Amino acid sequence: MTFRTKLLCVMKLTAVLMVVAALHVSAKTVAQRVSLRVQHQPLEIALAKLKQQTGLLFIYNDREMARAKPVTLDVKEVQISSVLDMLFEDQPLNYELQENTVFIVIRPPAPPPADVLAMMAIPVFIKGEIVDSAGNPLIGASIQLNHARKYITTDDKGQFSLTAQTGDELTVSYVGYETLNMRVFANMTWLKLSMRPLDKGLKEVIVNTGYQTLTADRTTGSFVQVNNELYDRREGVDVLSKLDGIVSGMYFTTNGSNYLNTNLYTSPGNAGLLNPNNRYNITIRGQSTLSNLVSKDPLIIVDNFPYEGDINNLDPNMIESVTVLKDAAAASIWGARAGNGVIVLTTKKGKERQAMQVDFNENVSITGKRDIYKDRGFLDANDYINIEDTLFTKGYYDSYLTSLQYPAVSPVVAILAKVRAGQLSATDGTTQINALRNLDVRKDYLKYFYRQTTNQQYSISMRGGSNNATYALNVGYNNFKSELVRNQMNRLVIDASNEYTPIKNLEIYGGIIYSHLNTQSDNGFGWGSSSMYLNAGGNYALLPYTQLADAQGHSLPIARKFNQYYMDSTRKKGFLDWNYYPLQDLALNDNTNKQTDIVLNASVKYKFTSFLNLVLAYQNEYQTGFSRTYNDPQSFYMRDLVNSFTQVSSTGVLSYPVPLGGYLNLNTGTMSSNNYRALVNYNQNLGGKHVINAVAGGEVRQQGTTSWGESAYGYNDQYGTAVTNMNYNVSYVKNPTGSGTIGSPNGGYGITTNRFISYYSNLAYTYNDRYSFSLSGRKDGANIFGVKTNDKVKPLWSTGIGWKISSEKFYAVDWLPDLRFRATYGYNGNVYNGTAYLTARYSTSGLTGLQYASISNPPNPDLRWENVRNINIGIDFGTKSHVLTGSIEGYQKEGLDLLEPYPVEPSVGIGSYISGGNGIYVTKNAASTRSYGTDITLNSKNIDRKFKWYSTFIFSTVRVRIIDYAVPQTSSSIQSSGIGLKGRPLSGMYSYRWAGLDPTNGDPQGYLGGKVSKNYSGIINNYNPDSVVFSGSSIPTIYGSFRNTFGYNGFILSFNIKYKLGYVMRRPTPSINLSDEVYLRENAGYTQRWQKPGDEKFTSVPSFVYPSNTLREQFYQFSSATVEKGGMIRLQDINLSYDLKASWLNKSIVRGLRVFANVDNVGLIWKANKAGLDPDYGYIPPRRSYVFGIKSSF
């Protein structure tokens, strides 16, 4: 289906939805300000004007309206409720504002005097909700009956219930809001009160920890709340990347906008195989762990429970809001898994007494093709051929050309060999080679493998509620076509939830999230993948003069595994064609992955009293993944496999141990998790001055996976049949050399089980709305660790204080009416995914047929949990009229007992099962780190009139230093992962000190013993500061964003600028060994190499040598000459939207309509390096995407 017809379909769908929606006229709560000017005009006219401005629906009886008195009023930008109050002040009528509907009724007669009332008092059970002017629930508002000393407080939904008598007086108060008073009347069963801010307190922010919802004003920890408006500012395929650039302290190690593109769907087999300990590439306040066996991911919570499945199963449009928990006090409730921070996602939910609200979003994004021409990891055909020619002359290929393994050689080498053997004249050889010099494989890449990326998203959300039930249904559909031809993903997500109050004080909640993800990844020819490489005899190369198709578009073979002579000779014997045709393979590849994920959520809440309730909750998640890889009989993989086992009898008859036909590989995996939680909530407002929010509970979790696979030889895709009577125990002589058995099909069945038990409690106490105190503790146990139970269970705790200075009587700073200070201290943990026991795994030997075991983990009984100690200090402030609001936080994070890969001498003999880089490592709790950082968020209303200009500035710094690190530095430490010295940054980059090029021959030079030296072995082995320089941190120490939003008359223009500063990176460099330049690491730096004396003045690229000199190359690659500054400022996105005015829509059923256009990855504004590198993306710049969309609500 083309894009246009698809769009048409969507428009039709929209129309249908509009009709559906018309049956449920309503809309979301609006806290609008209106202007009204009427001079002795009928009330009806005034109401009509209001309707025009607000879109409110007025329901009244004409007869009653006729009794209304004319009105006179002149107000500007006043809250709608106030305007209504004024209009109805002296009327015989009264109004009732419910959601977006105003009911106009006859004013009841004035209540009789109190004493009469008391005599005729009847009990009334009142349920109600207290909201702010924007309709957000106010949690912990106090309701006082008859000025008694007893208060009740609203719960985490802003709701309350109480029994009173008619004539009683209710007083509702909340910090920073005007106090409300009212009398109880007989039919006052549902009371929804909207409180007006005193325009003094900070904006009400509700944070959700996954266990509790709290008012930010009463918390002590470091939370970042992302509301729906901010979250939806930018479109994205997945739920996390939309947070990039809007949360302080949150750092995306790969650019968030590119999350799907970089991690998934670009090459087959990649999907679902992300590093289980680093799935999201997100760090919150720096990395606090060192070991690859420890998760570096923040904990993701969806609707109060950890989400274990593939995050891509979630649709971003179903997310209502996000809370990010950064410090110990915020996150410690999540205990051992919270060391990397917690991201709490809340899906869209219904609200009680809300008519159905339907939101419909659709958007399309288009992203251009990848600009592979900018990649410097490529050598053009001319240079490449020149190197091949040189290597040929030096005899590099001689052993390949005579080898009995018959390795493939490049077309150029084949021609040179023919010329040398006298089979081709030198002139013809030169002509043929020169013809290749003008070819460029990149052209074919872009033509045959690449395309524009498109992503289409549709979502519908329907929400509402009655007196005792709420419902929400969110449906999202996503269709993503990768930049690689034939690779795509589509996803359907259905999220439904209901809450029901069958009897007083009992709430039952049930929710389900269903998602189905379909991934097709047939194209494994992405730029940089080895699928196009010559891959023979230890040589790997993308030949720049490779052609994929002839002039007619027919697929051409490319040099791959065997040379032409060998392929021809086997063909003569009747073997299958042994050539490799990439385009043919592209058409034949068949890799599909289907993933279904179901999350069931159920909870029961019973309120014993208004302040004490018990929640029993259960969550089950079940994910199944199914992948199918089919190798067609015509694919190179299949022909190669069949040929290598083909047996030739003495009479020349062929037999096929690997049957002719295809090869099918199926893999299935399931993941299930069960969570049981019991929780007691205690929220009470004592005597107006003491507010307590406490929670205590325990939970049990079990998470397990199963996986199994099947495969079939001789598979016929048409009939679904396979050859099953094969003997995998026979060792065959293979072609061209060696022998071996046919790989036996998968048959294993893997099960993993992770178990956790946790107990926790959290207490937040606020006195006099000024002083807050928090205390939280959690004990976690898991079936991971140690021999002793003591080591299995880990207690973690935190505490904090908050002080609202601006509420103090002595506080008299007029220009800064809001000032709050908070500080916390506490511990989180990190989860280690290894084991302390000696473990082994069984397999079956192909040689002996016996079951054998391999050691997978050496015994390590001393392992302990990692600890992260957090100290956080913050100030929240707001200037007069909230022109400038923000928070400034400073923190210190100490990683204690960190697991580190601890090098041991190779003779301990564990090399084959734990190896990391260059050497042998075991895991020990031996390291610690200390991080210091600041997170600053500033929001300003620069202009706030009809034309609006708001800015948000986010600034984070983080410096992580190594305090303890037991790894003795060895000669090659500098070359490995970037872990370094005590007192130096984690991820520090070290380099061999550079002394320029030797002017006589272009050799790289360093320092040894204070003198310029070319003793590379000496420099590399002499680990001392004399030879080595510290280049800086390899991860940004300063990062953040600057967002500006302009609004005028329904138009909103906003753009976000991101920056990362204070770090270094290593420039991709050529290998300065000639043969490696063509067979290991092509790099355009070759063209800048030293060639003659004098060149050293212009270049730092040494001369190229053959034979290879490994140490010379290593020295250059890790020298300070290859270090670049990493800083950059990027214009991340520009977003333009237009809200159709309600007044224009008043005839239609559409309540709101927004059209928007978004440009993502606009470009770099500034970069520190001069090498043309985008620090986030390398030489190939990110692709700009254009998004167009509509959001409508009915």
Place this chain on the structure above:
Amino acid sequence: MQTYRIKQLSALVLLGAVLLAGCKKQDEFLNYKRANADVMPSNLTDYQALLDNNGTMNANTPICALIGTDNYYIAATTYNAAGVPSGTCYTWATDPWQGYSPGDWGDPYVVVEYANVVLDGIQKIGVGSDSANIYNNIEGSALFYRSFAFYNLAGEFCKPYTASTASKDPGIPLRQTSDFNVPSVRSTVQQTYDQITGDLKKAIPLLPVSPLTTTRPSKMAANALLAKVYLSMEQYDSALLYANNTLTLKSDLMDFNNTTYIKASANVPFPTKPDQNPEMIFFAETLGSSLVWPLGSGITDSTLFSSYDVNDLRKSVLYKINNGNPIFKGTYDGYGTYNFGGIATNEIYLIRAECNTRKGNVSTALQDYNLLLRNRHVTGTYTDLVTTNADSLLAVVLYERRKELPFTSFVRWEDLRRLNKDPRFAITLTRNINGTIYTLPPNDLNYVYPFPDQEIQLTSMAQNPRD
């Protein structure tokens, strides 16, 4: 109000009960294996399975020693492309590892660690009356594998055994615990060889006569290895004793004319599974290097190649002519692609022949020698060697070791180290690469490979001197 309090109280009691009940079950709940595939070795079957890991236990014979031998040479172009460690070992470079930790060192120690895990593990189980045979086989096998690995390491990383200096010459770390927290220390050459021979002698009574498969150790394997070890120690009486013991248990030789076993013209001339090879005593393969592996880039020394008689079937079974050059192809390791690194009867016959010759038992030695050669020649073409001169026979037998075992394990390297001590057989090896001459004189320091840098840096052991 009153009712509230009761409700409150009952809720707390309820919750407390739930949590308390949970506490008792907590340990039980948390003592659960994380992955079903993870076995925590606990019984004899598990430990036997660890030893049956042929990819580890039978595939780690070092290769760099063979790379340094004179049975082949490579073209200068091949040398230029060879790199570390093949190229550096080819020219006996002072630092052959260039900072890397070679498999030649680390991989045999993995075998040692497996053996130690098994020995530590079965000790905890103890011998049961019904499982004594199984237990003994496991213990004997573990001792054998560890000795085999130590012997391979000693041949590359220690000075050759010389009785007069062995107690001073530095040996290899003799790890005998599976705990990686115990640091490695260097032993002496005497301790190294005492450990090897002691363990093997302990293993012999524990092991079965004939193994289930030739990847498993057996009485004959332990005897055969002892024969090899004592030969390298120049203790010819003991070598003779254990060679005799071996050949009593197994004396099969393949007739190279028999096409059931030998496909002379094929690229893989020997049976593709070790158990099908009648001469196989203990199967193991070496680590890989394209310089010396079958059909690799090494060109067989022309003197060695021309020393084969025209009717000697080994000329076509062991070699293939490629572009006029003889290339080695015939390895017992018909299963994989690397060199044979285990022990077969042919080697034991030659050990017995040599020991008998040295003892002056010329006629006994000739029996073994002629039997072997008859099986290697075209039927009916071999004339038995007749001599009474032990000295000349010794030279013949020693040269026959080169011809029969040219690319087997590091037999040639071991012979060079041993025989160089005898002025009659001492030779200087040379390599010529485009006119650059590299030499390795007899008894040179470079006959002992250095420990990897990591080993030295992390333990502060003494390094082997090189020049």
